[in-house]
């Protein structure tokens with residue numbers, strides 16, 4: 001496939017946040033301890049609860065000081081409803 005074909009194909013699609021039923025409306029934040037792999041509860045929107053969990057985890061386990069911050073958001077790709085109009089111009 002030529003690059004021009006790939007770009008034209010991508011223009012016929014739209015990438016957008018997915019706020020469908022059952023999905024959180026905001027990104028979900030979690031912290032995971034890199035020493036023991038324990039993970040905070042998921043916090044929708046505001047990462048503060050996950051950050052506080054990391055502080056408390058290190059207080060309980062002083063040698064555990066390294067974390068991964070994981071932020072998850074949901075996206076979907078759909079056909080561009082205006083793509084057919086551009087082709088007809």
Ligand SMILES: [Zn+2]
Nearest residue numbers: 033035036064
């Ligand atoms: Zn830990």
